[in-house]
Amino acid sequence: MRTLITNIGELTTNAGSGDLADAAVLIDHGRIEWVGPADDVPADPEGCEEVDARGRAVIPGxxxxxxxxxxxxxxxxxxxxxxxxxxxxxxxxxxxxxxxxxxxxxxxxxxxxxxxxxxxxxxxxxxxxxxxxxxxxxxxxxxxxxxxxxxxxxxxxxxxxxxxxxxxxxxxxxxxxxxxxxxxxxxxxxxxxxxxxxxxxxxxxxxxxxxxxxxxxxxxxxxxxxxxxxxxxxxxxxxxxxxxxxxxxxxxxxxxxxxxxxxxxxxxxxxxxxxxxxxxxxxxxxxxxxxxxxxxxxxxxxxxxxxxxxxxxxxxxxxxxxxxxxxxxxxxxxxxxLRRDDIGVIAVGKRADLVLLDAPSRVHLAYRPGVPLIKHVWKDGVQVR
Structure with missing residues (x-):
């Protein structure tokens, strides 16, 4: 199953692409298939579920x-x-x-x-x-x-x-x-x-x-x-x-x-x-x-x-x-x-473990301590929250 997360206000990749604004991530069968600017999303694949981040931030799990x-x-x-x-x-x-x-x-x-x-x-x-x-x-x-x-x-x-x-x-x-x-x-x-x-x-x-x-x-x-x-x-x-x-x-x-x-x-x-x-x-x-x-x-x-x-x-x-x-x-x-290179990053080929924050930036994790800011969680490409 494919999932497209688009309209990401701030994307923390921990990868060579660095942090991206107005970004999107395409997930395919538990792995990251594509990462980049929302305007450059590949043609909508058949049967792809789309999630609108509405300007929120996404970080690795x-x-x-x-x-x-x-x-x-x-x-x-x-x-x-x-x-x-x-x-x-x-x-x-x-x-x-x-x-x-x-x-x-x-x-x-x-x-x-x-x-x-x-x-x-x-x-x-x-x-x-x-x-x-x-x-x-x-x-x-x-x-x-x-x-x-x-x-x-x-x-x-x-x-x-x-x-x-x-x-x-x-x-x-x-x-x-x-x-x-x-x-x-x-x-x-x-x-x-x-x-x-x-x-x-x-x-x-x-x-x-x-x-x-x-x-x-x-x-x-x-x-x-x-x-x-x-x-x-x-x-x-x-x-x-x-x-x-x-x-x-x-x-x-x-x-x-x-x-x-x-x-x-x-x-x-x-x-x-x-x-x-x-x-x-x-x-x-x-x-x-x-x-x-x-x-x-x-x-x-x-x-x-x-x-x-x-x-x-x-x-x-x-x-x-x-x-x-x-x-x-x-x-x-x-x-x-843990000597792992398949997790902790959002990059092509890596495991699709991602977190959508209910905030426009990762800074809110420190800026709003104690506040539940986890909107959605994907583990191996499956939305588990």
Whole structure:
């Protein structure tokens, strides 16, 4: 089926054609067939459905390259305590682990679907999903299996934190992660991740985990420098990780290493909002040559938002990004963080994942924070909203 979206007031392509005014896009069987000025639209193909954008803006579908949406339980009390002054610590993850282990597959599946529908309604057309709330072989296997039902971007994060039953025996838990747990989870995953941070995993432990994943064909990602400066960025760059995520506390050496690599730095402003940590200086990072992506980090503890629009507004308001940079980071940047070139852009031959904003410009995503501005969403050429 073909769809022609015409009378687009502002078209963000993230491609060589740049931004276009008074534009049109032709979709054919899930791919972009043509992009250009509305006056140059090819002759109306037979059976083509036409959508009049009425001067509104169109952007690529958001690519959320960092989420933890397969989980059980609720941590709203923890959020309230932080708002009252309690400091965030990685150990809070363990409370979600207990609830997740107790949940059935159907309960986890229903919660995941609810969040996915919530994301899609807000313009997110591609989602990466991590495990990490099981921390035992059987539950981690369940989490990656359930995630694989809804996305091809599945990350095995058995190394989220050391579970309570392995307290003071971190190296033994790493043995489990890179042995029986990896054997069970690798068939369902594309990526491997580790939380290389004080209170989670040390540099030597993180290296063992990522190298074991690489040996099994899983590509590396790294949580790093969320709670303070550390060695995770250096390890991520050394091992060719697609993305290092958080980056709240970076050294000059970290920035230089990222700028000289093809590792994307994925910033997660919802975390800083929810934990009251300082926002990263995205302006300095971009000016320093670092490739930056934006993601929500949807999870019940440190960032329970699924709104990429909200994260864009935070990036513009508190991290020094222009709206154009923030939208790029939430679309093409997320695609680069997933090593994908078929999404995050509006160009001939790419997947037809598009968002029609109920606004004349993408600037309104930051200009009108909290306002529902997603008019229509197309996923693989099908209008899903």
């Amino acid at each position: 958001f690519v959320d390259s960092h989420s933890h949406i397969v989980f059980g339980g609720d941590r709203s009390a923890e959020f309230e305590a932080r708002m009252a002054g309690q400091k965030y610590a990685a150990g809070g993850i363990r409370s979600t682990v207990a609830a997740t282990r107790a949940a059935s597959d159907d309960e986890l599946r229903a919660g995941t679907r609810r969040l996915l529908d919530e994301m899609l309604a807000q313009g997110t057309t591609t989602v990466e999903i991590k495990s990490g709330y099981g921390l035992d072989v059987e539950t981690e296997k369940r989490l990656v299996r359930l995630a694989a039902e809804v996305t091809e971007e599945v990350t095995f994060l058995g190394a989220h934190v050391v579970p309570a039953e392995y307290a003071d025996r971190g190296d033994e838990y790493v043995d489990l992660v890179i042995g029986e747990m990896l054997d069970a989870c690798a068939p369902h995953a594309k990526w491997i991740d580790v939380f290389c941070e004080t209170g989670a995993f040390t540099l030597p432990q993180s290296r063992r985990i990522l190298e074991a994943g690489l040996a099994r064909g899983l590509r590396p990602r790294v949580h790093a420098s969320q709670l303070g400066p550390g060695d995770g960025v250096r390890l991520a760059v050394e091992l060719g990780a697609a993305s290092v995520d958080h980056g709240t506390y970076l050294t000059d050496a970290d920035v230089a290493a990222l700028a000289a690599s093809d590792t994307v730095l994925t910033l997660l402003p919802g975390v800083e909002f929810s934990t009251r940590q300082p926002y990263p200086d995205a302006r300095a990072l971009i000016d320093g040559g670092v490739t930056v992506a934006l993601a929500c980090d949807t999870n019940p503890g440190s960032s329970f938002t699924s709104s990429m629009s909200f994260c864009i507004a935070l990036a513009v308001r508190d991290m020094g990004m222009t709206t154009a940079e923030a939208v790029w980071a939430a679309t093409a940047g997320g695609a680069q963080a």
